[in-house]
Amino acid sequence: MSHATRTHHIPSQRIESVSPGLRVAIPALIILGAVAFAAALMVDAPRAWRAYHYNWLYFTTIAQGGFILAVVVSIAKGMWSRPIRRIALGFSAFLPIAYLAVLPILFIGAKHIFPWIDHPVAGKDVWLNQPFMVVRVLLGLGVLFGISLVFAYTALRPDMEAMKAHVPPRLSGMYDWFTRGWRGQEAEEFHAHKRLAVLAPITALLFALVMGMLTWDFVMSLEPYWFSTLLGPYVFMGGFLGGIMMTAIIAITLRDRLGLHDWIVPSTLHDLGKLGFGFTVFWAYLFFSQYIVIWYGLLPHEQSFVIHRFTPPFRVIAQLVGLLVFVIPFFGLMGVTAKRTPAIFVTFASISLFGLWLERYLLIYPSLWIGAEELPFGWQEPGVFLLFAGLFLAAISWFLTRFPLFQVWQPASELELQGIDIEKERYATGDLGGVGSRPE
Amino acid sequence: MATVIRSETHPDVSEYGEVNRDVLSLLGKPGRSYYILLAIVLVVLAIGAFAWFTQVVLGIGMSGLITPVSWGAYITTFVFWVGIAHSGTLISAVLFLFRARWRQSIYRAAEAMTVFAVMTAGLFPIIHLGRPWVFYYLLPYPSQRQIWPNFRSPLLWDVFAVGTYLTVSATFFLLGMIPDIAAARDGTTVPWRKKLYTVMSFGWRGTANEWRHFSKAYLYLAALATPLVLSVHSVVSWDFAMSIVPGWHTTIFAPYFVAGAIFSGLAMVITIIVPIRKIFKLEAYFTPRHFDAMAKMVLVTGMVVFYAYLTEFFMAWYSFETPEREIFVWRLTGDYWWATWIMLTCNGIIPMLLWSRKVRVSIPALFTITIFVNIGMWFERFVIIVTSLAHEYEPWQWRNYQPSWVEMAIVAGSFAWFAMWFLLFLRVLPAVSIAELKEVLPAPLRRHGRAGVAESHGRIGPAEGK
Numbered sequence: 001m002s003h004a005t006r007t008h009h010i011p012s013q014r015i016e017s018v019s020p021g022l023r024v025a026i027p028a029l030i031i032l033g034a035v036a037f038a039a040a041l042m043v044d045a046p047r048a049w050r051a052y053h054y055n056w057l058y059f060t061t062i063a064q065g066g067f068i069l070a071v072v073v074s075i076a077k078g079m080w081s082r083p084i085r086r087i088a089l090g091f092s093a094f095l096p097i098a099y100l101a102v103l104p105i106l107f108i109g110a111k112h113i114f115p116w117i118d119h120p121v122a123g124k125d126v127w128l129n130q131p132f133m134v135v136r137v138l139l140g141l142g143v144l145f146g147i148s149l150v151f152a153y154t155a156l157r158p159d160m161e162a163m164k165a166h167v168p169p170r171l172s173g174m175y176d177w178f179t180r181g182w183r184g185q186e187a188e189e190f191h192a193h194k195r196l197a198v199l200a201p202i203t204a205l206l207f208a209l210v211m212g213m214l215t216w217d218f219v220m221s222l223e224p225y226w227f228s229t230l231l232g233p234y235v236f237m238g239g240f241l242g243g244i245m246m247t248a249i250i251a252i253t254l255r256d257r258l259g260l261h262d263w264i265v266p267s268t269l270h271d272l273g274k275l276g277f278g279f280t281v282f283w284a285y286l287f288f289s290q291y292i293v294i295w296y297g298l299l300p301h302e303q304s305f306v307i308h309r310f311t312p313p314f315r316v317i318a319q320l321v322g323l324l325v326f327v328i329p330f331f332g333l334m335g336v337t338a339k340r341t342p343a344i345f346v347t348f349a350s351i352s353l354f355g356l357w358l359e360r361y362l363l364i365y366p367s368l369w370i371g372a373e374e375l376p377f378g379w380q381e382p383g384v385f386l387l388f389a390g391l392f393l394a395a396i397s398w399f400l401t402r403f404p405l406f407q408v409w410q411p412a413s414e415l416e417l418q419g420i421d422i423e424k425e426r427y428a429t430g431d432l433g434g435v436g437s438r439p440e
Numbered sequence: 441m442a443t444v445i446r447s448e449t450h451p452d453v454s455e456y457g458e459v460n461r462d463v464l465s466l467l468g469k470p471g472r473s474y475y476i477l478l479a480i481v482l483v484v485l486a487i488g489a490f491a492w493f494t495q496v497v498l499g500i501g502m503s504g505l506i507t508p509v510s511w512g513a514y515i516t517t518f519v520f521w522v523g524i525a526h527s528g529t530l531i532s533a534v535l536f537l538f539r540a541r542w543r544q545s546i547y548r549a550a551e552a553m554t555v556f557a558v559m560t561a562g563l564f565p566i567i568h569l570g571r572p573w574v575f576y577y578l579l580p581y582p583s584q585r586q587i588w589p590n591f592r593s594p595l596l597w598d599v600f601a602v603g604t605y606l607t608v609s610a611t612f613f614l615l616g617m618i619p620d621i622a623a624a625r626d627g628t629t630v631p632w633r634k635k636l637y638t639v640m641s642f643g644w645r646g647t648a649n650e651w652r653h654f655s656k657a658y659l660y661l662a663a664l665a666t667p668l669v670l671s672v673h674s675v676v677s678w679d680f681a682m683s684i685v686p687g688w689h690t691t692i693f694a695p696y697f698v699a700g701a702i703f704s705g706l707a708m709v710i711t712i713i714v715p716i717r718k719i720f721k722l723e724a725y726f727t728p729r730h731f732d733a734m735a736k737m738v739l740v741t742g743m744v745v746f747y748a749y750l751t752e753f754f755m756a757w758y759s760f761e762t763p764e765r766e767i768f769v770w771r772l773t774g775d776y777w778w779a780t781w782i783m784l785t786c787n788g789i790i791p792m793l794l795w796s797r798k799v800r801v802s803i804p805a806l807f808t809i810t811i812f813v814n815i816g817m818w819f820e821r822f823v824i825i826v827t828s829l830a831h832e833y834e835p836w837q838w839r840n841y842q843p844s845w846v847e848m849a850i851v852a853g854s855f856a857w858f859a860m861w862f863l864l865f866l867r868v869l870p871a872v873s874i875a876e877l878k879e880v881l882p883a884p885l886r887r888h889g890r891a892g893v894a895e896s897h898g899r900i901g902p903a904e905g906k
Binding site for chain 1 (some may be wrong): 537538691693741752755760
C-alpha cells in the first residue's frame, strides 16, 4: 500500500545548483592538478606522462564501468536499482572528457609511455606501432563512448518533457534539444524501452571488447614480451567494481545532502552493497585465476610481469592493493549491517576505490621502472590525480544539476509490450519491492 | 468490479490447488512413452556397461588412447558433465540471491540435473583408470597406503572441488525439496512412497517456525553455494592450465571454463525441459517467459565463451611464441579442423540466433539450438584436450588420436546413465517446486458469494483505480 503511494511520488527533482563547497573545490582541484602536471612535465616529462596515463586509465575505467552498471541493470530489469540508476548513468558525462584526455597520451606522451615506440619489437611491430594504436584506440573508444552517450540520451529523454516547465531558462535550450520531435509520453516511453533493449546488450558487449583491447595496448604492451589472455577482463571488471563503489559513494552523499532518505532506502544500499561485495570477490577471483596459472607454469616470460610487481620496491604497493581492494572490503561488506549503514558502506567503498587507484598504478608503473631501486611514487602521482578527480567531479556535477535525479518514467513490462494486459498498477508497485520479491 | 489477478510469470495458473495437483500428477501412473523411453535408455546403458566391461577385462588398450594423447574421450566427457552440472547451482543459488522471478518452476529440475550430472562425471576418472579396482587411491587420504597426496597437483584439487560440489548441490537439492515432499507424503497412499517421503520430509508440518528456519537455511546455503559456481569449473580448468602445454596454459581458462559450463548447463536444462513440458502437459508452468530468460543467459555466457575463443586466438598470434601460434593454427587447419569448426559454429555462431526474440520464445528453435550447443561444448573440450596433447612441443612426438568403439559406447552410455536417473527422478520426486511456485502466484483471495468472483484488496489495486 505504502509502496503504491510512493511510486507515484517519485521526486522528479533535479539538483538546482552545485553546493558552494564543490563550486570552490572543483576548479581548485583542476587548477592544482594542472599546475602539478605542468610542474611534473618540467621536472621529469616521462614521469609526468606516466602519472597522467595511469590516472586517465583509473578514471576512465571507473566511469565506463559505473556506466555499465546502469546498462546491466537495464538488461537484467533490476527494479531495485531505480533510485541509483540515474547516478550510474551520470558517469557518461565523463566519457567525452576521457576521450579528449586520451589525445595527449596518444600524440604527445606516447613515446614516454610505450617502450616499443623507441625500441620496436621485431615482428610485433605489426600490432605495436603508434599509428595503428592511435587509430584503434580512437576508433574503439569513439564507438564505445558514442553508443554510451546514445544510451544515456535514450534513457533520459522520456523524463525531459514533464520537467521542462520546472527548469530555469538557461537549461530550457538543452531540454528543448532533448525533447525535439516529442511524440507524447506513452509513445516516448514505449520507444525508449524498445531502443534501450537493443542498445543495452550492444553497449555491454562493446564495453568488453573495447576495454579488453584498450588493456592490451595501455597495460599489456608496456611489457611487450608479456601476454595474458585474462588481463583484459581483469582490468575492465576492476573498472566495474570501481563503478559500483563510486555509485554507492555518490548515492549516499546525495542522500544525506538532499534528504533523499525516502528514496535511497537501506534496501537499495543493501542491494548495491551486495553487488559491491560480489564483485570484490570476483575481482579477487580474476586476480587469482591469472596469478595461479602464471605461478604454476614457471615460464620466464610470463613470470617476469608478476616478479616486477611482487618484489621491492613495488611489493608494498602490491600488498596494499590486496588488502585494500579485497581483504578489507571483503570482511567489511560481508554483513548486512555494513551494507545498510551509509557511513560504513562509504568507508569501505572509499577504501576499495583507493585500493583500485593503487592497483592501476601497479599495472602501469612497474613495467616502466624495471629494476628500480626506489618506489617511483611522489607528489606527481597524487598531483595528476587531482586534475582528473576535478574533471570527474565536474562531469558528475554537471550531469546531476541538469537532469532529473531519479528515473520517473516506467519501463513497460515485457508482457505489456507483447500486448498482454496485466495490471499496470501492480507491476508498478513491484518497482520498490513488490511482486515476487520478499519484503525485507 | 472484480479484477482477475494473474501471475506475471505463470498467467495460466490461478490457484494454489492447481500447483499441487499438476506437480504431484507427475508422480502418478506414467504413460507408455515413459516406459519406452526408459527401455531405450537402459539398452544404451547396457551397451555402455558392456563396453566398460570389455575394457576392464581386456585392458585400457581397448580405448583409443595412445601416447602422447593419454587423455581423450573420457576426460572430455568428464569435463562435459561437470560443466552440465553448473546450471543447477546457478539457477538455485545465484538467481535466488538475485531474486530473479523466473527461476521457480525450473530450478528443481536443474538441481536434479546437477546432482545426476556430477554423478555421471564422477564415473569417468574411474573409467579412465587402467585398473579401476584400485580407484580408492584417488582419494586424498594422507599417510595411508604409503602415499602422501600431492597437494600441488590440480588433479587432487579436482577431487576436492567436485566432491564439495556434489555434497553441497545434493544438500541443496534435498533441503529445498522438504516442503514439497511433505506435500507428496500427504497426498500418496502407495506404501513405499509413503515411507520414502516420510523419511525425506523430516517430519515437516509446515509451521511458521519451520518455514522460518527453512528459509534461513536456504538463504545461507545459497550464499555458500554461490562461490562454488565459480570454483568447481575453475579447478577443472586448472587441470589443464597448470601445465605448460600450448593451448592449455593460458590465464583466461578459469572464467572461460566457468562461462562455458553455465552455457552448456543452461542449454541442457532447456533441452530437457522441452520434452518434459510436452509429455506431462506443463505448458502453464514452463512459459515462453522462462525460455526467454534462460535463452538470454545462454546467449550471455555464449558470448563470454566466444570472447575467450577470440582472445585466445589473438593472444596466440600476438605472443609470437612459435608453439603457441602453431597449436592455434593447427586447430583451425590441421587434422582436427572439423572438431574446431564444429566448436566454433555450435558455440560461437549458432547461439547468435538468440539475439532475436522470436527465436528465444520459439520452443522448437530453442530446442534445436541447445542441442547444437551441447554438441559444440563436448567438442570444445575435445579440441582443447586432444589437439593440444597430439601436437605438443616436439614434432617427433606428434600423433593423432581416434576414439575407439569402446570409448564411444561408454560416452553414449553416460548419457543413458544420466537420463536414467532423471527419468526415475521424475517419477519419484516432485520435479517442480510446489512451495516456491506459490510465491509467484497471487495469494488466495477471500471469496464473496459465488466462487470465482474475487475482490482484490491489499497491496494489489484494481487496474482502473489509478
